[in-house]
Amino acid sequence: LGTTMFSSVLRNPTLMLMFSQTDSVTQSPSQKIIQEGQDVTLDCSFTTSDSDPYLYWYRQEVNKAPQMILHARKDNAKKNRFVSGKFSTVLFLNNKTVPLTVEGASLQDGAAYYCALSSLVRI
Numbered sequence: 001l002g003t004t005m006f007s008s009v010l011r012n013p014t015l016m017l018m019f020s021q022t023d024s025v026t027q028s029p030s031q032k033i034i035q036e037g038q039d040v041t042l043d044c045s046f047t048t049s050d051s052d053p054y055l056y057w058y059r060q061e062v063n064k065a066p067q068m069i070l071h072a073r074k075d076n077a078k079k080n081r082f083v084s085g086k087f088s089t090v091l092f093l094n095n096k097t098v099p100l101t102v103e104g105a106s107l108q109d110g111a112a113y114y115c116a117l118s119s120l121v122r123i
Contacts, residue, residue: 023048025055025115034105042100044115055091055098058114066114072098 025046034040046055054073060066072082072091080091086103102109 023050023117023119025117027113027115036106037104040102040105042102042113042115043097044099045095045097046115046117047096048117048119050119054118055089056116056118057087057089057098057100058116060112060114062111066112070100 023046025044027042027044029043032040032042044055044057046053052074054071056068056072057070058066059069069087070082070084070089072080072089074080074091074093075082080093082089082091086105086109088101088103089098091098098115100113100115
């Protein structure tokens with residue numbers, strides 16, 4: 001079995017339509033090394049004054065542009081759970097986290113993963 005390294009990059013990109021000092025994301029740890037075939041969860045916490053934030057997960061392979069793999073928002077019908085292939089996330093508004101789970105990780109899943117936040121100021 002091979003090992004796969006997941007990078008949860010220390011830079012914390014925050015996508016915002018309107019800048020606010022109170023909006024941010026934090027990812028930890030900076031790396032995870034797992035055995036091929038294991039599930040892996042990457043943690044992301046956020047702060048925002050927006051009651052209805054949009055959170056995004058991006059994946060960036062070496063020498064390639066980042067690609068959005070999932071987005072999450074408040075959605076009672078889906079219980080704030082979102083799935084795309086082997087990737088899934090749940091938006092926990094109470095503790096402001098949005099962990100990304102990769103099911104059955106393979107060598108091809110080794111990449112940098114970014115959590116990002118978009119908040120709107122409603123008038």
